Amino acid sequence: MFKQRWLALASSLLLLVGLTGIILGWMYLENNSTRMNFPHQPLLQVESAEEPKQEYDVIVAGTDPEGVAAAVSAARNGLSVLLVDGRDREILGGLMTIGWLNSLDLNYSPEQPLFGKHNFLNKGIFQEWYDQIEGTSFDVNTAANVFYRMVKGEPNIDVLMKVQSMEPIVTSGGAAAAVEGLRIADRSGKTFEVRAGAVIDATQDGDIAAMAGVPYTIGREDIGRAEDQMAVTLVFKMSGVTQEVWDSFGRIGDGTGIDKMSAWGFPKARDYVSSNPERVGIRALNVGRQNDDTVLINAMHIFGIDPLNPESVREAMEIGKKEAPLIVDYLRSTYKELASVQYAGVAEELYVRETRHIEGEYRLTAADVLDNRDFWDAIAYGSYAVDIQRINHLDRGAIVMAPQQYGVPFRSLVPLKVDNLLVVGRAASFDSIPHGSARVIPLGMATGEAAGAAAKLAQEKGMTFRELSASRDAIQELQSRLAEQGMDLAWAKFPVPEYAKHKHYKGLMAAVSMSLAFGGEFNEAFDLDGASNAERFANSMAMVKTVHADYFTGNPYAALEGLDEPSKLPLTLEQLAYTVCLTAGVNADRNGALSELTARGWLSAETVQSVVDPSRLTNGEVFSLVRDVVKNYAGAAYE
Template identity: 40%
Template sequence: MKKWIVVMMIAFFILTTEGCDDWKVSSSLDGDDLGQAGHPARIVVSSNPKELGYQVVVVGAEPEGIAAAVSAARNGLKTVLVDPRDRVGGLYTVGWLNTLDMNYRSKKTREVVNKGIFSEFQRRLGGDVAFNIPTAQRAFEDMLKEAGVKVLLEASDLKPIMEGNNVRGIAFKRKGRAYRALGQVVIDSTQDADIAAMCGAPYKFGREDLGFPGEIGATTLVFSVKNVNWRRVVSYLQSDKNPYSGATDRSAWGYEVMFKAPTKDPHIQIRGLNAGRQKDGTVVINALQIFHLNPLDKEEKREAVERAKAELPGIIEFMRKNAPGFENVELAGVAPELYVRESRHIEGEYTLTAEDVFENRNQGMAVAFGSYPIDLQAREKGQTGSALNGTNPYGIPLGVMVPKKVDGLLVASRSASYDTVAHGSARTVPVGMALGQAAGVAAKLAIEKNVSFRKMAHSYEMIQEIRAILTKQGVDLTPIKVENPEIKSWAYPYIQRLRDKAMLSKEYDNDYRLNEAATTKTFRRMFILINYNSPLKINMHALDGFDLNQPIAGRDYIQILNRILGSDYGDYKELLEEKIIDETTYRQVRKRLEFLTNAEAYALVDGLVRYMEKGKG
């Protein structure tokens, strides 16, 4: 009887105190009742929302969000990280991307530009480029716990709490209870900038600025296989004479033969393999591409996963027959989530552009650096990706994280304010983690100085203060000098216009080879990029009869152009009169009876593109 009375008294105490002191920020919020990383949460059922008081609320346990939360907490701010999944790590632990897209200072060095929290994370993984997925999850959990970040997983119905245009926190449900996490700063690190969009922040979607509204680059279903002969994989890829193949003890890239693997679905293909070996002997493969998918539609994503899984038996069979080292391979599993590279592009106080990347701009005002090659994934089946440059360091200003029309919010994710071409480099996780670290520092200053992020983004003094704090915390923001000899060329304006639209590549060695003879290959590469990355269509048969490495003379180009336009122009004077070329180009090529240079080829194709864009081609 006494035991029953004691139980009743405890129950009465819980019921009477629930909704009283717990509505305030108190020591009870620091215990296990809300679920520290790795600890189960106490389930409380109540119709009244429980208010939680924090200084920084981070939404999205992606690597970028983890970096933001750790940074904010290390800077002395009471921080909570909220995510709907059952684990932290996002793309790395749920999407199974297990290879780091490293951003180096130059193609000659392995020194990264993303020092700080990202480098710390990589060290915890063992310092390699490929990593073991469970190791990554433990590393993230440890970093969050050590920093004192409150982690609330399995949250649902996340919505921003707004006061006018100001974000005041996040409302959500978790384990049978409604919560309101109030904060002075909210950081949106969801993959798709979901919170920013719900707040009314303007954005573009996918390849909209390249003329493809509603379309995005390839989405990938990562899968794993077992029974791989890794020694044979390394031996084959290190000796296949393909400069784009290679392998180490942990990772491998190559097997372009996989492009030929048949798939029945009209919107699914497999490309060359990017593979990473796990500690349990399985190999994780990033290669199975899905096209024409809306990543904001949950049901569409679910259906896409099932369609992709249906293709895997045939792909595995093809792999056994055509990929040395995979002769006995079997499917081991598929990632719980799709690897989505692109969706929203938030419109921020600053938009990182293609020219910012190509010209290595913003280094003196950067709060983060990037340098990954611009890698535009294919848009549809049958296409390969578009690599527009090689390693190329550039700075990223704070303004890319500050959405227009919304205050109190930073967007630290791949959906920050980048144009499509710049996004091809800046979307990589190491860059996002660097931005996350900067977001934590910016939050500290915004709270201490009672200043908006919008004002901060346009203040030279405050940006320098952020940079100074980041430097003290191990981030290297020293400007990196880069030589861009093409800037001095007469053809530079044409180069800029083409590459800004993803129609010209300087290849991985960052050399336009301006003074070398233009060959059929020069034009073929540009024509493919135009067809891939713009609504314009150039008939590739225009190059029929020309050997791939054949230098192209001035009269040859007129023949090629006539095939494209269905015209009958006889000389460059006529092209000038029809405004297919301009006066500067005409002066360069009018006497060119011998081979064109690459510089002249770029100017000629730029003129053709502009002519076709006017609807005259």
């Protein structure tokens, strides 16, 4: 009897193991399948209101994904909403659907399942939308239709498309001005003054905030380089990408990879020589698949464009239209896998990465992202790498760091000097370096969802957004409401990064904040224990001079005079001090510079004593010494 029971149990266990293996094997094959059989959808026609009502609870300016999320969230919280498009669009989704940015820069949670669906941060309305599209890339018609169905499903939302202009109605008085609504000229030119208890600026460039008088910086102005902003892109299309052609991408063998909807790599694309190298180039390809044997390519960089100037934008479009077919010809001749594809046009709108960064109640910093920092008022989380695209044709761009998870404070949506206004998406209150991560659309949609819920809470409590942002009780209630409507604001579990355990971590924090250090895709390039050299440090001090121009007026490269091949010379403590003195305009010789800095209190004894070998400084030691100088002389503490 015992033997029979044992055999029966063993048979049951074997059957269970076998079934589990079959299920896991099926899940593996399904997750790794590249076969795509989604239908290509005709576009739904967006129904626009004939004219707006005189008053709404909320006006959302901008029909990009962030605006859609804000409008849907506000409506689901019981508010009447006007969603306004001011860019002559026929459909919702903006950058994704008209700019053709159909490959998603995703905010993955540090906690991922072994099999099954990706686990994203924030979830909420973004997850609801994502679950209805094809995957990591999508057909733009599908995306536009899902956005519209979500909006149309909310009877509290009026959509007003193709307005000729929209500007804030601003009243002054008290501690801050207040936005009371928008003055709108519809497609026929008829003007309406539409009042609202709150306005959410979801325009790509923070247009409403700027017109209302909110202070802001442009591009990399916050680190002394106002003329620099990331290149714009014109996405282009290639046709003839059948399943056979798609699968061939995965066999190229040069690091190019594919999943069902996205392809990445094609590194030889970087060798393309454009017809106008100072104005346009390309990087390795991001390829987003569509449901009609076409793909959309995000790779072209167009330099020297002012996205806030319509004439400059038109120039960019002309440059891109000329270059796109030439790029396709190059790709066809370079990769045999692309030999049969055809050029099939360009997007109607530019992909603009960076313009205004508004000044809010809190400004997200590089240190926040490097430190994987949570906030008491976090209403969204980011994890995408800090990806700074090329500034000009000589620049190569950089991945500054790869965070695990960082919070976005509600205060970063609340602009200074103007009430009744929230700013969501890439124009929110982020410094230019963390903006390289926080600009991505999934995070922007999370900020939009939070703004929509906050409008209801502020209305109920009779508070301004500024007052709400200062109330821990009110923010806690906002976070609870967001969780109830499907957002995930939990902090994931992940190990402390190795760089954060290093004794010179505070120095690294300062270096990253001043664009002196870059970690790469896996934070592997910080190289805190690697040796520095005299020339590299002169370059670093040139950047410090740029960031803190009022304090460093001298020439760091003068410290290299008389040195033979300074790029090969280990950096000594004396050479560092001498370079700092010359950059700061301090009269000192090479041998007396260290004593001069110590006497002035610019270098702390503790930091100097932490140097292991004064004749051969490491990168980490350099960062800590520079941190001392900038903090004690220029008064800038990067914490």
